[in-house]
Amino acid sequence: MDFKSSDTLTSGAITGPRAQDVLPATATAAVKVVIVGGFGVGKTTMVGSVxxxxxxTTEETMTQAGIGVDDNYGSETKTATTVAMDFGRISISDELVLYLFGTPGQERFWFLWNGLFEGALGAVVLIDTRRLQVSFDVIGRLEEKGVPFIIAVNDFPDAPRHPMDALRRALDLEQGVPIVHCDARHRASSRDTLMTLMRYLHSLAVAKA
Known part of the structure; x- marks a missing residue:
């Protein structure tokens, strides 16, 4: 498993950046990308792995207050949840850097999405095929905001696998929207997913030119 340790945002003292955290001097362009999806689909894991x-992260311990409010089907062992956002960075090339923002999944925190969507060039919608219905509102909000997106099926071990055409129909997607399988725990798989998004965004830009 490639998931890295994370810093949780706290009110404590702020220390200086580590050498490996400093933006490369060769970077000339930065792009904001959001990782979005329902509760427990793997957004924090993807940001951390890649x-x-x-x-x-802004994770907090889950409490009794969430019982009956948060749908944790398929994530019954989950003990912490994102309440604001996750943040990470990946260099696609010497010049291009992606800033990654993971959104909170619980519907009661969706009011934060509007701010996270602002300035985003594109989005990865993570889905869990055990709970496809939680993706409908997510996709609808991106379409309302005009944020281009791809679908990434996070392959949980006990999740059913469906043909791509069946998934496209179930999610009511346009034919050109890419759908890929991924394992959000692993850096290579998460990076490939982001590269699919970047290729899709490039194709949209070329089509408009």
Missing amino acids: SEIRPL
Whole structure:
């Protein structure tokens, strides 16, 4: 498993950046990308696995207050949850850097999404095929905001696998929206997912030119 340790945002003293966290001097362009999806689909895991810096998280311990409010089907062993955002960074090339923002999954925190979507060039929608219905509102909000996105099926061991055409119909996606399988725990798989998004965004830009 490639998931890195993370720093949780606290009110404590702020220390200086580590050498490996400093933005490369060759970087000439930065792009904001959001990782979005329902509760427990793997957003924090993806940001943590692929980030070249120590990711920042805003996770809090889950309490009794969430019972009956948060749908934790398939994530019954989950003990912490994102309440604001996750943040990471990955260099796609010497010049291009992606800033990754993971959104909170619980519907009661969705009011934070509007700010996270601002300035985003594109999005990865992580889905869990055991709970496809939680993706409908996520996709609808991205479409309302005009944020291009791809679908990444996070392959949980006990999740059913469906043909791509069936998934496309179930999610009511346009034919051109890419759907990929991924394992959010592993850096290579998460990076490949982000590269699919970047190729899709490039194809959209070329089509508009």
